[in-house]
Amino acid sequence: MTLEFAPASDTALPLWLVWAGDPLPPAAGPWPQACGFAGRAGQICLLPDASGGLSGAIMGLGDPAQAGRDRFALARAQSLPPGDWQLADLPQGLDADQLALGWLLGQYRFTRYKGATVPGPRLVCPAGVDADRMLAIAAGEFLTRDLINTPASDLGPDQMEAAARALANSLGARIEVISGTALLKQNFPLIHAVGRAAASDPRLIDIRLGDQGPMLTIVGKGVCFDTGGLNLKPGASMGLMKKDMGGAATALGLLKMLAGTGAAAGLRVRVLIPAVENSVAGNAFRPGDVLSSRKGPTVEVNNTDAEGRLVLADAMTYGAEESPDLMISLATLTGAARVALGPDLPPLYCDDDATAQALQQAAMQVGDPIWRMPFWDPYEALIEPAIADLDNAPSGGMAGSITAALFLRRFAEGAGRYAHLDIYGWQPVAAPGRPKGGVGQGARAILAALPRLF
Template sequence: MTQFSDLIKADNNQPAHMIQIVDAGSFETWLAAQPDRVWAVIAAQKFSGKGYEHAIVPGESAGDWSVVAGVANHAELGAWCLAKLAEVLPEGHYRLADAQAGPAMLGWLTAQYRFDRYRKDDAASGPRILLTGEVAKIDAAVRLAQAVALVRDLVNTPAADMGPPQLEEAARKVADEFGATLTVTKGDALEQGFPMIHAVGRAADKAFAPRLIELRWGDPSHPRLAIVGKGICFDSGGLDIKPSSAMRLMKKDMGGAAHALALARLIMGSGLAVRLHMLIPAAENAVGGSAFRPGDILRSRKGLTVEIGNTDAEGRLVLGDALALAGEDEPELIIDYATLTGAARVAVGPDLPALFTNDDALAAEMEEAGKAADDPCWRLPLWDGYAEMLKSDIADINNAGEGGFAGAITAALFLKRFVPENAKWMHLDTFAWRPSPRPGRPKGGEALGLRSVFHLLQRRYGGAAQK
């Protein structure tokens, strides 16, 4: 993992290049105060003060130079304002001239993320180190960047190297780091206690056997919080097999698990006052002689019987068993992440996780948290009128809605059947992938909906250290 702690340091007046921040409103005033030689180099570099633009300004002596950079709002830097600079500036030390980095520390860090497990980038330059007087904010920024990088690393790793055992190992590493307890259920115990998780994963090679991964941490007297993440490490579609084009990115189908684990890491690293229960149902939806079939009836942990209308609607099955267990502890809040439906992407695109919740106040909190963290979600209706689309003639419920309408909503309604009626619950149908790069956000695995949920949890549970 990228060593983010090396990229932001306390400013002790070390030698560094200055970064002057301007926006469209302040650029002309700044330029008017510069000598003629600066006018010339600014014009030559076609710098106009727009966001993500920058220019190098020579100083009085050789090797003495500074940077002028454009942002949307000079008075309030957002998360990604400095990201482009951290991607393109020469290696070295930098400090802001008359601004505080604040949230922009995140973009400075994540812009220097590299996924180099399989290929080293020999052309990559050395680190760009930001010096800041906001020393108290450094650790939190580094933790957030580490969580984002954890999601990216897990999602970017191909399924051959990120099956259920490797996902378990990633969870164990996080648990050991923070003194949490890790429990793994597989084999006969999984089949008996979590039959839908077992059914989805039973056709995979024995080396990639399905399992339920549970992490528990915190003071038992604190409010209980359950986080569930879909851990389908590869999704062939099962016997309702996907076309090759749709299968190409299915290494990312454990993106919900990656978000859940990264959120758990943030919670524990920040010492939030919760009793945390994280659950990852991990399986590979493979094709084989023992694969579950269209038309099969599965029994669930909750006791509901589920008719299989489509084996490619497997994520909701493993989540159903995990949500049922999460609800047994009567948590104050249940959150689940899943790369669940293509319908959500049609509705809100790749950048916005579709948010479903059974609590309007919680939805309002999430909207506010998304704005504050620059990590928005978009609420879709948990419309009970569509529940009839999941009716079965011979079982309690069907796992796939008929007709193809409202796919993200019917998937959320399926999950709702496994959540206790009195529990506050929210479900994030996230893409976990960025199809094209942006400053600080490379193409590939991405944390979408992670920072907003953490911001919400900080507001609810921050301020009390764990015993």
């Protein structure tokens, strides 16, 4: 899979984009009407030349009143024949950057376990679009998707470390990893407890990019597979658990975007990933155990399947010890978030109004939606059990995403500002620019919001 734009060329075929009900380009002649072209979203009509070859194509955009539903409309044009194409015009209501990025995102194919794929169509980058920036954003998203789509047989904590090292080395970033019993010696008891039953040692991955400026610390949940531990998930719920490292994958993709676009210049960026597998063995942590945390508070384990907040707690405490200006956690954390907002819309938790507004506004501008939810302080009592300082899984099941966020907030103390995104990391049904499978959520929103965050 090659991520690229086509070079500008006189031989690139024209592609017209047409809203349903709008006049067709005169150059198309009567052919589209004869073929039943109606401008439906994604409908493509190939235009013949006098010799029977191709002279161009028209693609429908659908109802202009629903334009906001399909920001990456041009991703649908991936079904065009191979060759080079260029936009013949830019219809009103469309953003050239979003079209170009949509085209690139639509190129994604997960081909690791398949043979070579047939080359697809290429687009000449539209005028006024920063091609290098769009390519860098797409490359970061492709890294995230590749990591999430890779099964746990080929992406455990050790391979997550290898991927992080490869990225850090390519960016000239510094990386340190603490693994196995060294986690206990250096006071990361929750990360060790969750991952100790797995064949691959648990570890904490720490990447740093930049030496001066405000500090942005990103903490990504890296549970490479989640059986649920001794509170074993049913088979139907375990099938997608290779994606439980979606927060870590998104954090690495975001780091690649920050470096590739130059957005990291003038910042100190730190990425922390607790990489574990939540497995079942004789030494697995148990329901009812009381665990110590790096920060100090004890945690009663009332469900071993609520392990993500445990590993994040130690990593966030470590990150907060340097008092970053902004800490953001990214995690495929709760089913409650999916019940509330569905797979496409991750909840955002943030106490700082300016930070939350910057993130939410940027998210809507770039088509990477998030929705603010409350840190509802009255629910703090729900995460305070009888025999320990904190409860990792309050009984009753209500407000599960909020109580998880409140749990994490306890370990963000010391950071100047804190935001948490409870992402899904998976596209259950293919959509323009988002094939079925692993998907990044929140990274492009954070990237776009940076000028307003620092």
